[in-house]
Amino acid sequence: MDFLILGKPGYLVLQALVTGLLVGGVYALIALGIVIINKASGVFNFAHGFMMLIGALIFWSLFQSTGLSPVLVFLFSGVVLTVLSTGVRFPANWKREQRIAVIAVLWGLTGATLIQTDHLLIRALVGTALGSALMGLVIERLTIRPLIGQPLFTSVMMTLAVGQVLLGATQLTWGSVERGLPVFATTNALGLSQAFAPIRISGVLGGMLVIKTELLIAFVLAILTFVAFVLFFNYTTLGLSMRATAESQDLAQAVGLRVRAILAVAWAIAGVLAALAGILHGASTGISITMAGLALRAFPAVLLGGLESIGGAVVGGLVIGVVEKLGTAYFGSDVGEQLMPFVILMIVLIIRPTGLFGEKRIERI
């Protein structure tokens, strides 16, 4: 006899719940990137989806076994490391030569990693981390920093424009053909890349539960990233500086924090997070230009969790994922995917206008 939950076979409900949680992991990761920017600068980043797309395409390019020009590689890694090093606070007792030596060693290691073709995953991860961080820095330096002092809405509109520029750059560089991303894959007997097999658990609530491996990996990575950020914001100097800057840029500057550098770092981190989300999504469905639209699915997650809450982004992402899939299981996709996330969002915002974990600000007059 079937085990029913509200008239639905139990295993199908469980399947929807588990898949929703796993899909929500990707939403959470996207939401995290948007929250980081918002937390640091108050800007809602509409370009995040396009940053995901570019990050995923950089990864795809480096994951191919084709060799790269050594000159270009060393030039690229040199530029990125030099830019990144300007935001790093070296120990005060280090001499200039020591600092240069560290950067030079890192440059050599990075260059060597990007040139080799034996370990493509490592090459792609290192190259994407650098490339996406650079993308975040460039966006901040060229488009957001000049708008400091202008109404916040101007910066938000600027992110819309940045998104379109990134889309154009994507098309000029990679075109629009969809690409498979055979990461999280194994090689089968024919020598073809093959996605990891799903995990199947039979005899659960009267049926079989199927867990997609790539979604599970994405979920685990999203949770690990969340934990890493909690630790980063609570226990590192840079993280604490970012929190202070988010609280009040003027006060942060008054106590000697490099506010502009901190904002730049926030954009670099958001670039890396966007790339990670793009890779995880691309590994599941392939990389297509529609990927940028996935960020729209994460917006309810951001608002639900609270615009400035790291934990809220994760909870919001997971809630939206579960609502979508359970809603689809019970009411069909029209209601589940199109309507329910936004209905839940509206209900939460009516009850708690700052979102589930958003900070309640009290204006003192």
Added chain:
Amino acid sequence: MRVRIFTFLLVVALVTGLVTAALPSGMVVAQGITHSECKEDLTGMTIPFYTFGDLSGPYAPITQPLAAGFSDALKYFNGMGGICGAQIELVQEDSGGDREQSLSIYQRFSTADPKPLLLLLYASADSELLRERVAEDEIPVFLFAGSTIGLYGEKADTPGWIYAGIPLYTDQFGAFCKWVASAWTTDLKREGAPVIGHLSWEGSFGRATETTETTAYCKAQGVEVVGGEYFLPTATDVTAQINNLVSKGANILYTTTLASGTALIAKDLTTLGLEEQVLLAGANWVLDSSVGLLGQRTLKPSGMPSTDGVLGLLPYTWWDEKHPGTALVQEQFTANNRPPTARGIAYLAGFGAIDTYIELIIQTVNRVGKDNLTGAEVKKTLDGFKYEALGGVFSYDWTNGVRDVRMTRIGQLGYLRGADGAPVIVEVGGQKMLVPVIAPVTTESVPVPDLKPGGADVPK
């Protein structure tokens, strides 16, 4: 002597006449491709070919090769003399799949001087949006999509200024129902009765197939339709939708998606272990290399990709079929160093569209003269237009108020196999992959049913 000379001349004249009669009438531009003879020389003129559509939005993966097809076809046909000596110039813009952008581009195109003689579109949504406008502006449209509303209006009783290069999506679905009902126990070797669930992209395109008329027609054929589920092109997972349809009894999923949409459904069917129990089929777009390439990362227990065996409608000749038209396209594709990922329906359609445009303009000029060449006159030509584009790769007959293609075959996506039956593996860009091939399942084209609202084949 005079008699001998006369006899000789008579024989020469007879032989010449017989040879001429044996050749197709008109101007042969390539083996198997014939255009009408030009009555006027248009040398020195430039005739624009206007097109716009989604080159950077959700449909970009399939429309980018279309643009490549236009470009390569123009290069080829202009090299062969263009349109009676006139060069064809491509005027192309990107709407990004955005309605406002489409309107804005159309506004610019429709007010150009001279006005477009024809506009090529490839989105159902654009055809529905601009249906009334193009009629007002007297700009005929060649559409590579199958929207009933776009072609025939809300009540499907007003053939307009838009002419489609494929059958209506409703009629494609009807043709599939008819075929699957007859092949279910024989060719497909299945038990019970076929039961179909729609699983498609959200939007005009995806939702075009699920109508009361198609459901009633399929039921009359002995095929039950249990409803539809829809998803966005950004979706990561459609297992919940598949479970819903299968729990309603569906043993066939019919999809109006393309590229990653179809590949995602195939993948999730395999993930759920339903690849043997449930057939995957769809509109003409599912039979494309893009689906075959994207679907190979998930393998069935048989070791073949999840997209192996996908069924669909094939209203044209495919690349892999022996045909002078496809041979010409393949030759140009290779000459222009196009990537294997572009070897799909979009490129083929782009090439065919340019060939069709040339014939259309020649016929119009021959009828009214180059000084009277207008969109309205092109429409008059279209209303009586019958043409075998690329020598028969595409067959168009828009006479008697018909605005779409009325014949199709059923085809199937598979992968190239060697003489030993093992799949052939090639290496492209350092990655090993199988080679998708599309083959007709039914050899002869059959008429598609008329399932427009009030259509001749809709059950009363």
